[in-house]
Amino acid sequence: MDVEPARPVLVLTGAGISAESGLPSFRGADGLWEGWRLEEVATPEAFARQPETVQRFYNERRRSLLAASVAPNPAHLALARLADRWPGGVVLVTQNIDDLHERGGSASVVHMHGELLKVRCLGCQAVTLWRKDVAAVSACDACGQAGRLRPHVVWFGEMPLALDVIEAAIEACGLFIAIGTSGNVYPAAGFVDAVRRVGHAHTIEVNLDASAVTSAFDEVRRGPASVRVPELVDELLAGLP
Ligand code: OAD
Numbered sequence: 001m002d003v004e005p006a007r008p009v010l011v012l013t014g015a016g017i018s019a020e021s022g023l024p025s026f027r028g029a030d031g032l033w034e035g036w037r038l039e040e041v042a043t044p045e046a047f048a049r050q051p052e053t054v055q056r057f058y059n060e061r062r063r064s065l066l067a068a069s070v071a072p073n074p075a076h077l078a079l080a081r082l083a084d085r086w087p088g089g090v091v092l093v094t095q096n097i098d099d100l101h102e103r104g105g106s107a108s109v110v111h112m113h114g115e116l117l118k119v120r121c122l123g124c125q126a127v128t129l130w131r132k133d134v135a136a137v138s139a140c141d142a143c144g145q146a147g148r149l150r151p152h153v154v155w156f157g158e159m160p161l162a163l164d165v166i167e168a169a170i171e172a173c174g175l176f177i178a179i180g181t182s183g184n185v186y187p188a189a190g191f192v193d194a195v196r197r198v199g200h201a202h203t204i205e206v207n208l209d210a211s212a213v214t215s216a217f218d219e220v221r222r223g224p225a226s227v228r229v230p231e232l233v234d235e236l237l238a239g240l241p
Contacts, residue, residue: 001219003202005087005240007174011079012191013094013101016180016207017225020073021100023064027182043156052136058151059133062116065098066131075179075229076104082233083107087240091169093162095181095188097153112160112188114153123148160187170194177232179206180225183213192216206232 003009015025026032040046041057064070083090083106092109094101097116101109119130119140126142130149139146154160170176176195183189193216195201205217206228214220221228 001175001202001204001235001239003236003239004174004200007201008088008169008172009082009086009090009175009177009236010169010173010191010195010201011082011090011092012176012178012181012188013079013092013096014179014181014188015096016182017073017075017094017229018096018098018100019180020075020224020226021098022067022070023098023100025180025182027184038156042153044158047150047155055134055136055151058116058153061097062131062133065116070100072100072104073226075225076100076106078230078233080105080107082236085237085240088174091165091173093166093169093188093191095185110162110165112154112162112166114151114161116151116153118152119149120152121145121148122150127152163187166191171198173201175236176201176203177206178204178211178217179229181207181211183211189213204232 019025024030024032036057041054047054079092092101092106093112094109095113097114099117117129117131118127119134120127121140121143123145124140124143126140128141134149137146138149140148170191192203192213195203203217204219205211205214206221206225208224
């Protein structure tokens, strides 16, 4: 693998990297979208129609994330190690709304689909930290208004966050690694094609199974993220001059 150390590594993670930490992914057997209809909990229309159901879904997710048994796994830790050592730096973009990259030691994480442990006030627009359930009467910590909080997550039909930062990383990177994502949701699923169009990065997919965009990658590494990601990071660091 020929990668320029002076160029940043762009990493895109999906629910598969957190599966071994005890958080269910979205698609496939036992996935979240098996038990819940996406249109009922992950769209602005659903929130307008039935806010209690949507809040309940995210309250459950938040409680699961904060359960004592949930912790970062070796894949999260390895990516923090890569960011500490890679000369050109790492731009870590995640579709995950959990905080396992941060708990695993990554200082700078781009949460393109938002964050479960934050809420946004529809009154004053402030984004604030939130670790409890959100109730109909919950008040915004910034402005004090009650009943105006929504999860700080990106729903289907809404614009992902930080696309300017991601666009710059696509242009600059010398290596693109997609980990544990099924390649079903755009724009993230299109990053590999965008990187290839720029033309100077090697592309690697790490996944248990084939994703919807596997054929677009230069290299595919099959297996659990907790094993394949530390291996890959060791390999990259060993190849540094
Ligand atoms: P998915 O649930 O669609 O895909 C998870 C991927 O991880 C699959 O390709 C699995 O094969 C793979 N996988 C599972 N366990 C793994 C493991 N231990 N090691 C490596 N790979 C593993 O999740 P995402 O692709 O992240 O968006 O889903 C993308 C978006 O769809 C989410 O951010 C969410 C969802 O609807 C919104 O809610 C806006």
